[in-house]
Amino acid sequence: MTKDTWGRVQQDLLKAVGKNNFVTWIEPMEFDGVENGIARFLVPTNFIGNWVSRNFGEQIQHHFSRAGEPVERIEFSVAAERPAKAANAGADDVANEPELEHAAAKPVMNGHVAAYGRSSASRQSASGSGIELPGAPLDKRFTFDSFVVGKPNELAHAAARRVAEGGPVSFNPLFLYGGVGLGKTHLMHAIAWHLHTTRPELRVVYLSAEQFMYRFVQALRENSSMQFKEMFRSVDVLMVDDVQFIAGKDSTQEEFFHTFNALVDQNKQIIISADRAPVEIKKLEDRIASRLQSGLVVDLHPTDYELRLGILQHKVDQYRESYPGLRIQDGVLEFLAHRISTNVRVLEGALTKLFAFGSLVGREITLELTQDCLADVLRASDRKVTVEEIQRKVSEHYNMRLSDMIGPKRHRTIARPRQMAMYLAKKLTSRSLPEIGKRFGGRDHTTVMHAVKRIEELKAVDNQIAEDLELLRRMLEA
Numbered sequence: 001m002t003k004d005t006w007g008r009v010q011q012d013l014l015k016a017v018g019k020n021n022f023v024t025w026i027e028p029m030e031f032d033g034v035e036n037g038i039a040r041f042l043v044p045t046n047f048i049g050n051w052v053s054r055n056f057g058e059q060i061q062h063h064f065s066r067a068g069e070p071v072e073r074i075e076f077s078v079a080a081e082r083p084a085k086a087a088n089a090g091a092d093d094v095a096n097e098p099e100l101e102h103a104a105a106k107p108v109m110n111g112h113v114a115a116y117g118r119s120s121a122s123r124q125s126a127s128g129s130g131i132e133l134p135g136a137p138l139d140k141r142f143t144f145d146s147f148v149v150g151k152p153n154e155l156a157h158a159a160a161r162r163v164a165e166g167g168p169v170s171f172n173p174l175f176l177y178g179g180v181g182l183g184k185t186h187l188m189h190a191i192a193w194h195l196h197t198t199r200p201e202l203r204v205v206y207l208s209a210e211q212f213m214y215r216f217v218q219a220l221r222e223n224s225s226m227q228f229k230e231m232f233r234s235v236d237v238l239m240v241d242d243v244q245f246i247a248g249k250d251s252t253q254e255e256f257f258h259t260f261n262a263l264v265d266q267n268k269q270i271i272i273s274a275d276r277a278p279v280e281i282k283k284l285e286d287r288i289a290s291r292l293q294s295g296l297v298v299d300l301h302p303t304d305y306e307l308r309l310g311i312l313q314h315k316v317d318q319y320r321e322s323y324p325g326l327r328i329q330d331g332v333l334e335f336l337a338h339r340i341s342t343n344v345r346v347l348e349g350a351l352t353k354l355f356a357f358g359s360l361v362g363r364e365i366t367l368e369l370t371q372d373c374l375a376d377v378l379r380a381s382d383r384k385v386t387v388e389e390i391q392r393k394v395s396e397h398y399n400m401r402l403s404d405m406i407g408p409k410r411h412r413t414i415a416r417p418r419q420m421a422m423y424l425a426k427k428l429t430s431r432s433l434p435e436i437g438k439r440f441g442g443r444d445h446t447t448v449m450h451a452v453k454r455i456e457e458l459k460a461v462d463n464q465i466a467e468d469l470e471l472l473r474r475m476l477e478a
């Protein structure tokens, strides 16, 4: 058995698994020979070894047989750490992002330390290297207790709780995604607070992807990339918010990728959030997208009426503790939950404004007062997308008749856009499945459910559909 055989096997694998997979998974493996039917490889991390074994093991065996060297088993061992990256890496990321130039050059504020569990002296020192653990401050209000659970967020909440409660790592990473203001950051902070109380010995770091990049670029400028690596690799739980930010920033992505692998390898928990699913993040390297999907991916759906009402009631209860005299007329919260369906942040803002106004004028908050005080917010949320608008835009886009959206035709050229319109209706409006079904010619809610699931599957594999959806979404939300 010679290295040439491995060369041939590699060529076959390249054809079989495609260039991206090949570069990400196969190329980093160093062939170490075959002995007694066992092919041995050195890999940079356990994570890569496990992944290759699970996903490409059989193919590798198959191609060895074809090359005349049958192997019964493949074994991986971890090679020594790779040399540090070139010192000028990362410069492009900043150059691509001119407004960051200034910020990246600034030292990261001390106030941004969010490492828990050690005394402040040891907090300063990750693995004894005299470096500060990075992180953003946590919002005291963002706890599990203050997170209201409803249908649209129950899965994300359950997953976050499971991670916070610890135990054997069952899904890593946890990837949370959803539209603006739906509670991603709140859930991440809640995990951090929970861990802080229950397992104070853990080093938990929460930061935005943007801060990750600042730190990285700063480390490169100061020639301290080794400390940077050590620092991030010494944490027990890493949370990175708004990861879509690193899309298109090549060196930061690369560094993030290595940090990610190193932590997963040590069975450390990673929690990531983004405004969309990994495959939908443009300019994110495939290998990163595939790793981000390798754990549990859950989305926070747009809120429904019940959840909004629950959140409002929760806020009112909290507010009552400080202002016992607060009086709200029946129906006001229902009115707000019905009228403001954009996102929770807007809903909260509206309520705060209303409370402030109510306490200023010292009166009961009536429906009339609400309408006066929140006229601008209510007008803005009137501009929300309707199912009818979605049907119109999708039919225009696919050059079909609007009547076919609600008609009985089942040909794919009509059925597929109809499914896409149902999917968009579910994602962009607060209508329930039966309500959407009704607007599509009285179809059953299971038909809508099936459409949503089908489109979800298709957009992961069909670029055209993913792009069309993105375009339509942008036009509708404009």
Ligand SMILES: Nc1ncnc2c1ncn2[C@@H]1O[C@H](COP(=O)(O)OP(=O)(O)OP(=O)(O)O)[C@@H](O)[C@H]1O
Residues within 6 Å of the ligand: 142, 146, 147, 148, 149, 153, 178, 179, 180, 181, 182, 183, 184, 185, 186, 187, 275, 311, 344, 345, 348
């Ligand atoms: N289910 C919920 N219960 C209580 N408050 C919530 C809930 N969901 C969101 N909020 C509140 O709404 C506000 C926005 O939430 P958050 O910042 O977590 O959103 P996000 O998804 O991270 O948004 P962005 O994409 O803008 O970062 C916060 O004040 C948060 O406390």
